[in-house]
Amino acid sequence: MQxxxxxxxxxxxxxxxxxxxxxxxxxxxxxxxxxxxxxxxxEQLLLESLATSGRPAALSRNAPEFTRPGxxxxxxxxxxxxxxxxxxxxxxxxxxxxxxVPENGTRVWVADxxxxxxxxxxxxxxxxxxxxxxxxxxxxxxxxxxxWREPTPPDLGIVGQAEGIRQVREDIRRxxxxxxPVLIRGETGTGKELVARAIHDLGPRRAGPxxxxxxxxxxxxxxxxELFGAQRGAYTGATRDREGFFRAxxxxxxxxxxxxxxxxxxxxxxxxxxxxxxxxxxxGHTPVPVDVRLxxxxxxxxxxxxxxxxxxxxxxxxxAGYEIHMPPLRARxxxxxxxxxxxxxxxxETTGESSPLTATDPRAEPWLPASLAVRLVxxxxxxxxxxxxxxxxxxxxxxxxxxxxxxxxxxEQTLDGDAQPVPGKEPAPSSAAAxxxxxxxxxxxxxxxxxxxxxxxxxxxACSWDLKATADWLGIPxxxxxxxxxxxxxxxxxxxxxPEEITRCFHECEGDLxxxxxxxxxxxxxxxxxLRELGLGNS
Numbered sequence: 001m002q003x004x005x006x007x008x009x010x011x012x013x014x015x016x017x018x019x020x021x022x023x024x025x026x027x028x029x030x031x032x033x034x035x036x037x038x039x040x041x042x043e044q045l046l047l048e049s050l051a052t053s054g055r056p057a058a059l060s061r062n063a064p065e066f067t068r069p070g071x072x073x074x075x076x077x078x079x080x081x082x083x084x085x086x087x088x089x090x091x092x093x094x095x096x097x098x099x100x101v102p103e104n105g106t107r108v109w110v111a112d113x114x115x116x117x118x119x120x121x122x123x124x125x126x127x128x129x130x131x132x133x134x135x136x137x138x139x140x141x142x143x144x145x146x147x148w149r150e151p152t153p154p155d156l157g158i159v160g161q162a163e164g165i166r167q168v169r170e171d172i173r174r175x176x177x178x179x180x181p182v183l184i185r186g187e188t189g190t191g192k193e194l195v196a197r198a199i200h201d202l203g204p205r206r207a208g209p210x211x212x213x214x215x216x217x218x219x220x221x222x223x224x225x226e227l228f229g230a231q232r233g234a235y236t237g238a239t240r241d242r243e244g245f246f247r248a249x250x251x252x253x254x255x256x257x258x259x260x261x262x263x264x265x266x267x268x269x270x271x272x273x274x275x276x277x278x279x280x281x282x283x284g285h286t287p288v289p290v291d292v293r294l295x296x297x298x299x300x301x302x303x304x305x306x307x308x309x310x311x312x313x314x315x316x317x318x319x320a321g322y323e324i325h326m327p328p329l330r331a332r333x334x335x336x337x338x339x340x341x342x343x344x345x346x347x348x349e350t351t352g353e354s355s356p357l358t359a360t361d362p363r364a365e366p367w368l369p370a371s372l373a374v375r376l377v378x379x380x381x382x383x384x385x386x387x388x389x390x391x392x393x394x395x396x397x398x399x400x401x402x403x404x405x406x407x408x409x410x411x412e413q414t415l416d417g418d419a420q421p422v423p424g425k426e427p428a429p430s431s432a433a434a435x436x437x438x439x440x441x442x443x444x445x446x447x448x449x450x451x452x453x454x455x456x457x458x459x460x461x462a463c464s465w466d467l468k469a470t471a472d473w474l475g476i477p478x479x480x481x482x483x484x485x486x487x488x489x490x491x492x493x494x495x496x497x498x499p500e501e502i503t504r505c506f507h508e509c510e511g512d513l514x515x516x517x518x519x520x521x522x523x524x525x526x527x528x529x530x531l532r533e534l535g536l537g538n539s
Contacts, residue, residue: 025051025146025147025148026144026145026146026147026163027046027047027048027050027051027144027145027147028046028047028050028051028057028089028097028126028142028143028144028145029044029045029046029047029142029143029144029145029334030044030045030047030059030066030132030140030141030142031043031044031045031140031141031143031145031334031337032044032066032077032138032139032140032337033131033139033140033141033336033337033373033376033377034137034138034139034337034366034368034369034370034372034373035077035079035137035138035139035366036079036137036138036359036361036362036363036364036365036366036367037359037360037362038341038344038356038357038359038366038367038368039357039358040066040075041337041338041340041341041368042068042069042161042337042338042341043066043067043068044066044067044068044069044145044161044334045059045064045065045066045067046145046147047089048147050089050090050091050097051147054091056088056089056090056091056100057088057089058086058087058088058089059077059086059087059088059089060076060077060082060083060084060085060086060087060105060106061076061077061078061079061080061082061083061084061106062076062078062084063076063086064076069161070161077134077138078362079134079135079137079138079362080362080363081135081136081137081363082106082134082135082137082138083104083105083106083135085102085104085105085106086102086105087099087100087101087102087105087106087108088100089142092120094122094123095122095123096120096121096122096123097120097121097126097142098118098119098120098121099115099118099119099120099121099132099142100117100118101115101116101117101118106134106135107134107135107136108132108133108134109132109133109136110130110131110132110133110422111131111133111374111378111422112371112374112422113422121142123144126142126143126144127143127144128143128333128420129141129142129143129333129334129377129420130142130143131373131374131377131378133370133374136370137365137366137370138366138370139370139373139374139377141333141334141336141337141377143333143334145162145163145334146163146166154169155169156169156172156173156198156201156202157194157197157198157201158191158194158195158198159335159338159339159342160332160335160338160339161334161335161338162327162331162332162333162334162335163332164327164331164332165327165332165335168195168324168325168326168327171322171324172195172198172199172202172324173202174322175199175322175324176198176199176202176203177202177203177204178322179293180321180322181274181293181294181295181296181318181319181320181321181322182196182199182294182295182296182321182322182323182324183259183295183296183297183298183316183319183320183321183322183323183324184196184295184296184297184298184323184324184325184326185297185298185299185323185324185325185326186297186299186325186326186327186328187299187326187328187384188299188383188384188386188466188468188469189329189383189384189385189386189387189464189466189469190326190327190328190329190384190385191326191384191385191386192257192297192299192326193212193255193257193297195297195324195326196210196212196253196255196295196297197210197255199253199293199295200252200253200255200293200295203253203293205251205252205253205293208249208250208251208252208253209248209249209250209251209252209253210249210252210253210255211245211248211249211252211253211254211255212255212257213226213227213245213254213255213256213257214257214258214525214528215256215257215258215259215261215262215266216257216258216261216525217258217525217526217528217529217532218529219529220263223262223263223266224265224266224269224282225242225244225281225282226242226244226245227244227245227246227266227269227270227279228244228246228269228273228279228280228281228282229241229242229243229244229246229247229279229281229282229284229288230242230244230281230282230283230284231281231282231283231284232283241281242281242282244279244281246273246279246290246292247279247288247290249290249292250290250291250292251291251292252292252293253292253293253294253295254292254293254294254295255295255296255297256270256294256295256296256297257296257297257298258297258298258299258300259296259297259298259319260298260299260300260302260305260311261300264312267311267312267315268312270315270318270319271312271314271315271318273290273294274294274315274318274319275318277289277290277291278290294319296319299468302316303316328381328384329381329384329385329388330380330381330420333377336376336377336388337373339385339388340368340376340388340392341357343388343389343392343393344357344392344396345357347392347393347396347397348396351396351397351400353400353401356403356404364403365403365404366404367403367404367405368404368405369404369405372395372405372407375407375412375415375416375419376388376391376415377420378415378419378420378422379415379418379419379420380418380419380420382418382462382463382469382472382473383462383463383464383466383469386464386466386514387462387463387464387466387469389464389514390464390514390518391411393514393515393518394411394518395407395411410458410461414458414461414462418473446474446475446476447476448476448477448480448483448484451474451476451484453484453488453489453490453491454490455474456470456474456481456484456485456488456490456491457488457490457491459473459474460491460521461521464514464517464518464524465517465518465521465522465523465524466523466524467481467482467523467525491521492521492522493522493523493526494520494522494523494526494527494529494530495526495530497520497522497527497530499534501520502516502520502527502530502531502534502536503534503536505519505520506531506536511536513527513528513531
């Protein structure tokens with residue numbers, strides 16, 4: 001008896017998103033993660049017959065046709081090493097999906113496990129995404145996707161077509177023209193500032209300034225002066241009047257990142273600004289009116305901080321006139337391919353090697369090898385999109401002059417160390433015990449004294465020198481990361497860098513902060529602070 005695959009899978013997806021809508025009915029889909037023609041990466045096939053009629057869906061070299069979401073051009077996978085004999089996707093009981101591979105057809109792996117005969121995947125596995133490798137050349141992600149597609153959805157400068165990122169775009173369009181404050185919530189590296197810029201660019205203040213401030217990167221004793229301004233002589237070293245970021249953003253948008261890190265006195269002042277539209281410069285007694293659209297962001301659990309009396313509940317209510325939630329990269333794995341290619345194009349332009357992205361030889365080895373593509377899909381990405389960008393840069397630079405991307409041993413260990421389990425693959429009996437002896441294991445909570453200097457260095461590099469992500473990676477509190485860095489003989493801080501070294505690196509990296517962080521190997525926040533002190537760029 002044929003079954004439809006839409007009901008159970010839709011319930012799973014709706015539960016995970018916390019909302020229900022007919023327009024958000026989800027169905028199985030295949031997204032190209034790697035292909036011998038790199039320009040094919042990101043193309044998608046919706047397996048609609050499984051959901052609408054319960055009929056099996058066939059996939060071979062010549063059919064059906066994939067298309068880029070919102071695009072018009074359609075074409076089959078077309079790789080000559082993929083068989084004309086199709087593999088089949090069939091609905092199974094309880095919302096499961098069965099993959100059937102004929103003996104004389106294309107070789108198929110689920111990650112690194114070969115499929116012989118048939119394999120079933122649960123709704124939970126489909127929600128997480130299952131990497132399928134065809135003929136060791138084409139990598140597809142089997143996942144759930146929205147059955148509804150806008151004809152030509154504007155991307156607002158945000159790469160991706162996963163349901164979570166589509167919801168973010170919809171939220172941006174809904175709130176951009178309003179005056180309400182917006183709070184963007186999400187893990188570190190998910191692209192919260194990109195959303196803030198999209199709100200500004202789409203709103204009526206687009207002609208005004210966009211001022212971005214990372215509260216976590218400001219010296220605590222100067223936060224008030226930096227935000228609200230200060231009069232000359234208000235504190236030691238104040239030799240002139242300071243305008244402050246609020247007045248600098250007059251008529252435009254002020255983006256406050258890491259707002260959860262604001263000190264108590266700054267929280268009170270922010271609340272007053274939101275209520276009155278006026279700031280009091282440090283050392284001043286006369287309020288100054290400001291006309292600013294406030295967008296803030298945090299990766300903190302503000303509700304927990306309120307319970308701990310570290311954050312003011314009235315301020316949260318004022319900041320969150322409208323909330324936008326950024327999905328982590330692991331929740332939008334179908335976007336990994338397009339994001340990878342977006343960053344790869346940027347990096348290849350800087351190295352002058354764009355030819356890998358225009359490959360046309362149907363029998364050439366894939367520029368993005370299948371084994372690497374699978375690692376990228378299965379990795380947990382604690383640093384999210386920011387970390388992906390830095391991994392792409394490392395791969396591009398490390399593979400200069402080579403016909404395809406090469407992964408060094410250290411990066412390979414990093415990607416394997418926090419990988420999503422392969423569906424249906426049983427771990428070796430000793431794997432759990434062995435995991436505690438390897439630097440790749442990520443315990444939920446550890447003693448800082450258990451972290452070696454080398455492990456700390458590897459974690460910092462893996463997390464692109466984001467200290468919060470590093471703390472999560474190592475399973476220790478964030479303050480402990482600062483302590484370990486100070487004690488380490490292998491590491492230095494941004495304060496250890498000379499002005500000459502920072503200035504030279506700034507010009508060599510053309511002001512790209514992420515490149516500077518990778519080269520200097522220091523915290524991004526601390527480096528931002530030093531750049532500001534030295535008057536370099538807008539950091």
